[in-house]
Amino acid sequence: MTPTHWLFGDQLGPAFLGAGDGDVSRDAPVVMIESRAVFRRRRFHRAKAHLVLSAMRHRAEELGDRVTYVKADTYREGLEQVVRGGPVTVHHPTSRAALALVRSLDNVTVLPPRGFLVRxxxxxxxxxxxxxxxxxxxxxxxxxxxxxxxxxxxxxxxxxxxxxxxxxxxxxxxxxxxxxxxxxxxxxxxxxxxxxxxxxxxxxxxxxxVGRAGPRLxxxxxxxxxxxxxxxxxxxxxxxxxxxxxxxxxxxxxxxxxxxxxxxxxxxxxxxxxxxxxxxxxxxxxxxxxxxxxxxxxxxxxxxxxxxxxxFGEDYRTSNTLGHTAPLPDWWDELDADAVSARCLATVLRQVRDTGWTHHIPRLMVLGSYALQHGWDPAAVTDWFHRSFVDGYDWVMLPNVVGMSQYADGGRMTTKPYTSGGAYINRMSDLCGPCAYRPDRRVGTDACPFTAGYWNFLHRHRGTLRHNVRISRAVQGLDRLKDLPALLEQERDRGEGPP
CATH class of the missing domain: 1.25.40.80 (Serine Threonine Protein Phosphatase 5, Tetratricopeptide repeat)
Structure with missing residues (x-):
């Protein structure tokens, strides 16, 4: 009996239907399952939900009579509707949760991953x-x-x-x-x-x-x-x-x-x-x-x-070397760019709100840096990036956010925390000129939230970061800041409202 081949929603190209490698029979029937539970578990960006479902349904349209497209509450329910216990093949899923699911099912053979260069x-x-x-x-x-x-x-x-x-x-x-x-x-x-x-x-x-539902981009x-x-x-x-x-x-x-x-x-x-x-x-x-x-x-x-x-294994998910536990504020979770005065952050939040995308530097040095400076729970930050970006998946965001962006793994992936004051943003953009805040000000009503946040972050973690050769000189510089007490008081008073 020819096994039915199961295509997940991120397995939509020709490589996942054999491409001559013999894993999948060229005449194998195909099943695709649109699970409503996936969208209930997380509050995804509207543009992301639209893109994934559009891509799945377009692929089903291309496959024609070869595919059975099922709309079900869960993957398990949808699979049972089609194969009723018969043999199934599926290429290695891209998340640990999906891999655990397919391995828990009877008569399912997991084939090697596709879509990557290295085994x-x-x-x-x-x-x-x-x-x-x-x-x-x-x-x-x-x-x-x-x-x-x-x-x-x-x-x-x-x-x-x-x-x-x-x-x-x-x-x-x-x-x-x-x-x-x-x-x-x-x-x-x-x-x-x-x-x-x-x-x-x-x-x-x-x-x-969350986010706005514009035309598919x-x-x-x-x-x-x-x-x-x-x-x-x-x-x-x-x-x-x-x-x-x-x-x-x-x-x-x-x-x-x-x-x-x-x-x-x-x-x-x-x-x-x-x-x-x-x-x-x-x-x-x-x-x-x-x-x-x-x-x-x-x-x-x-x-x-x-x-x-x-x-790195599943335990990597709970890495939190810096002990950050603060929740995401509502204005951030809602992508409320209009509530934000800091021009760089407002601009990038607007990009995410309107399109579900921004390039790697705004992700790392604006969004990620702000979250790191404010001590937000890295697991919550990871989930936010997963939900808010059209290209966000568990495998993408877990190392990128826990390791690269939030330094929650203590340096297993990168050599230093990736955060900076406003000077970096000013040097690499045109975002600071018209802003109400000045990138060279640490204290005062016009103090840049990133500049003040950077020094506050170094102060909170000076015991850990003074041993990091790539950032130790900046930590040593804390002792030369005469306005450090005023800066720390200012940051305590600022709270988690939008900057």
Missing amino acids: HEDFARWAHGQRGLRMEGFYRHVRRDHDLLMEGGGPAGGTWNLDHENRERPPRGARTLGAPAPYRPREDAVDEEVRRDLDRWERDGDVSF FPARRREALAALRRFLGHRLAGFGAHEDAMLAGDDTMSHSLLSSSLNLGLLDPAECVELAEAAWRAGEAPLNSVEGFVRQIAGWREYVWQLYWY
Whole structure:
């Protein structure tokens, strides 16, 4: 009896239906399950819920009679409706909860993961010989193993990492970077059907969402994802590198690829993305610093985060080295950008509220930094990022937030807490000029919340951080701050209202 193959909602590309590897029979029936319970468990961004359901229903439409599409309360109930105890195959899910579910079911065979470059066993072998599991070492391993941007056994251009060329400030006086517009899809009847269903769920009081429900901005079909990839490679990749870390209030997307949601839905394969980017460099269509930066994001950071999610184990979820326990304030949880006066934070919250996306620097150095400075519970911060971003999944956000953003793992993943005062935001953006707060002020009515928050954070954790060589000098600087008592009193009085 040919097993039925089960596709999760983030397994929507051709790689998950065999792609010639023999795991899945080419004539195997397919089941897809739309579980309402998933949307009840978390208060997702409306744009994310729409994107995932649109992508699932579009994939079912493409598969035609081969697929049975079930709308059920839970995955278990939906599977039983279709297979009734018969044999099932499924590719390794992307979350621990989903993996535990499929392993608990009778007659379900779990196939190897798809959508990543490195196998778990290969990562384990690499990790076994390392003193520390730093991304740079892993990235070089992936480059060598997959022959990416290599020349004569060494890295193209003679250096592995061109990050130093990708930290330019935004052009002075520019309102936008001037990059060609990113690909945007056109909605169809499937999108309208999903929107009506989400409206009905909310009216029924069954499900609640956060964020605004604008037109779909990200690909929901393989052909849309390929069009987005072509648009980036042909029109935006060349200008990507230099201002990779810059922010502009009037330019949400800069030259970023906007491909993360397509990769995380399984619509694109990482190999095709990095190989086509390398081909663009070899053809002289994009500079090496831009291509290396893009390859590092996908073959380096994305693979690294995926592997650490599984390698560190379930206990990693509860890491909280700094002992942060404060709850998220309502204005943050509701994405209430209009309540916020600090221009950088208001701008980024608006981007998330309106689109469910912002690029990596606002995530890390505005949103994550603010949460870290205020001692919010890292588990709650992780859940917020998971719910609020169209590309957010458990495997994505757990290492990114617990390890990188909130330093809750005490340095297992990164070498220092990633937080700063307002000077960094001022240097890398145009966000501070019209702001009511001044990035060089620690105390007073015009004190920058990030500058004051940075020094308050260092003070709270000076006993731990003074031993960290990458931040110890800043901790030592606390003793030279004559206004430190006033700053600490100011921060106690400020509370958790919007800055």
